[in-house]
Amino acid sequence: MSASGKTGDRPPRPSVDGAAGPPSFSSDRITFEDVSKFYGEVLGINRVDLAIPPGITTLVGPNGSGKTTLMNLMTGLVQPSRGRIRVLGVAPDEPERLFRMLGYCTQFDSFPRALTGYQFLYSYLRLHGLAHKESDRLVWEAIERVGMTEAAHRRVAAYSKGMRQRIKLAQAMCHQPQVLVLDEPLNGLDPMARAEVIELFRELAAGGRYVIISSHILHEVDKISDQVIMLTSGYVVAEGQIQAVRGEMHQDYPMQVLVRCDLPGRLAAQVFEQDHVVEVRMHADRKGLLVSTRDGERFYDLLQRLVLEGVISLESVAPADEDAHSVYEYLIGGEGGAA
Amino acid sequence: MAVYKRTYQPYQGPLTPGWSRFLVIARQAYRRVFDSRFLILYLALCMIWPAICAVLIYLRHNAGAIAMFKIDVARLIPIDGMFFLRYLAWQGSMAFLLTAFIGPGLISSDLRNGGLPLYLCRPFSRAEYVLGKMSVLLILLSFITWIPGLLLFGFEANLEGAAWFRENLFLASGIFLGSWIWILTLGLLSLALSAWVKWKFVAGALLFGVFFAAAGFGAAINEVLHTQSGNMINLGELVRTIWSGLFRVPVSTGLTPENAWMALAGIYVLCLLLLDRKVRAFEVVRS
Numbered sequence: 187m188s189a190s191g192k193t194g195d196r197p198p199r200p201s202v203d204g205a206a207g208p209p210s211f212s213s214d215r216i217t218f219e220d221v222s223k224f225y226g227e228v229l230g231i232n233r234v235d236l237a238i239p240p241g242i243t244t245l246v247g248p249n250g251s252g253k254t255t256l257m258n259l260m261t262g263l264v265q266p267s268r269g270r271i272r273v274l275g276v277a278p279d280e281p282e283r284l285f286r287m288l289g290y291c292t293q294f295d296s297f298p299r300a301l302t303g304y305q306f307l308y309s310y311l312r313l314h315g316l317a318h319k320e321s322d323r324l325v326w327e328a329i330e331r332v333g334m335t336e337a338a339h340r341r342v343a344a345y346s347k348g349m350r351q352r353i354k355l356a357q358a359m360c361h362q363p364q365v366l367v368l369d370e371p372l373n374g375l376d377p378m379a380r381a382e383v384i385e386l387f388r389e390l391a392a393g394g395r396y397v398i399i400s401s402h403i404l405h406e407v408d409k410i411s412d413q414v415i416m417l418t419s420g421y422v423v424a425e426g427q428i429q430a431v432r433g434e435m436h437q438d439y440p441m442q443v444l445v446r447c448d449l450p451g452r453l454a455a456q457v458f459e460q461d462h463v464v465e466v467r468m469h470a471d472r473k474g475l476l477v478s479t480r481d482g483e484r485f486y487d488l489l490q491r492l493v494l495e496g497v498i499s500l501e502s503v504a505p506a507d508e509d510a511h512s513v514y515e516y517l518i519g520g521e522g523g524a525a
Numbered sequence: 526m527a528v529y530k531r532t533y534q535p536y537q538g539p540l541t542p543g544w545s546r547f548l549v550i551a552r553q554a555y556r557r558v559f560d561s562r563f564l565i566l567y568l569a570l571c572m573i574w575p576a577i578c579a580v581l582i583y584l585r586h587n588a589g590a591i592a593m594f595k596i597d598v599a600r601l602i603p604i605d606g607m608f609f610l611r612y613l614a615w616q617g618s619m620a621f622l623l624t625a626f627i628g629p630g631l632i633s634s635d636l637r638n639g640g641l642p643l644y645l646c647r648p649f650s651r652a653e654y655v656l657g658k659m660s661v662l663l664i665l666l667s668f669i670t671w672i673p674g675l676l677l678f679g680f681e682a683n684l685e686g687a688a689w690f691r692e693n694l695f696l697a698s699g700i701f702l703g704s705w706i707w708i709l710t711l712g713l714l715s716l717a718l719s720a721w722v723k724w725k726f727v728a729g730a731l732l733f734g735v736f737f738a739a740a741g742f743g744a745a746i747n748e749v750l751h752t753q754s755g756n757m758i759n760l761g762e763l764v765r766t767i768w769s770g771l772f773r774v775p776v777s778t779g780l781t782p783e784n785a786w787m788a789l790a791g792i793y794v795l796c797l798l799l800l801d802r803k804v805r806a807f808e809v810v811r812s
Contacts, residue, residue: 258806263642281647281650282543286535289646292642294638294642296640296643297640298553305553310643313549320538357643361536362534364533395533
């Protein structure tokens, strides 16, 4: 799990969790080993190494950064130009095995005309090879799970955008796959529905599934994700837990910490003496500081010491840029802008 | 990172045989077809000519009816290769129109809406998808071509006796093979055009164009160059040449059955290449 700057060649990504080198294929990870995809002369993704664990993983990046390509490679819908991919040990060119364990929700609104929500799910389950009785049971389970029971026998063509999004989610998970690949699943959902769907993702992940999501909505990425993969121009520029990724960037982008205390002036005088502190800014109400530091650990040690010695009394301490939005801005923001 | 406990239960029940899954697509399509009153009416119309043929066969063998209607037996159409060739030619025309209604919309809407990934993210291949879509036409067209054709043959054989059946068995194989050649030609062409232009009405117009414009162009070549080689691009003449061979009826298309088979095989290969290129989950668009 790591972050890197983008370079013309393969970006070096130092390991955070101690795993050196490319990921090895295992039956409990989704692994990409030196994977590239070129569409003719157009780059899709380049030299990607990943090992995605269970939980919710969000792909973040501007339009054209390679998120959908990564998902399509995972689902075997496009073949890599080089490199190897395994989904829990299964190659994407083994559809009979792969799609028993994987469900995909595309970003397109593409429904066969004249079908009801129930028929839509039922037909696709039959394509999976399930018999009538089992299909019927699983369709109702999935429909109930996405809260569409009332609308199940209405035509999909008459559904609202949010309802279509939910029925698409239902079709991706109705055959009870272990891996869910969801391209922009929150698009078009109102805040209430978003909250419900996010809760559903959490439930699915809590059961041990792999939920891979692409999203443009950065403030929700923090809430949803166990880990993120940040992409730009076909390169993975960061992967892992947001805090770990942010921690790797302290040299280039000093960490910002908001401190509210009784004596901010005294605190400012103390922190200015530290060589790792880059900048200190006083709040407008003069009751707090925004400290930029290249070494968060040493800064927190200092803060702890000052409190224990009674130099200051703390009201609150919070990282100001340890979220997906800040990391995205630092790594991609200048060239992306889609978020 | 959160600690996850594997609590979900994957489906581990029985599965239907892989070969039968393409029929799910046909079932889905028939739901739409039979929602259309126009198409139901048209399918009923398609049965009129086989019914007339059955009446003609019946009349030839019913002395009472011949006497009652004072029919000159010599003027009744003989039940031979030409009879079944005409039957197939008429039913083939009806099959063409039915294909023009249904075929162009089979793939185009999925491709235009990006719907292919929905099918292909199952244990379901591109070939099965095409087969599923084509089976919609294969089954419907069978019901208006070789199935009633073989029933007519059986009817005639029943009235004529075993000797006629043995002598004319080639007619039954002609009906069956001739129908399938036509059905495959229509199915492949309509699906390939549907995948190529991704627009139902344009694909429908192109289907007419392939048959009639190519026939006109072929006729122009024949006229200008004083040859009959122009018939090589006339699909109707190609199929007529093959049918005439199957029913042992001489026709003057200027083509040998071998040439017609080769030209038709070339068209099939072109259609399959087009389908292979276009029916993909994601199409690469080069700017």
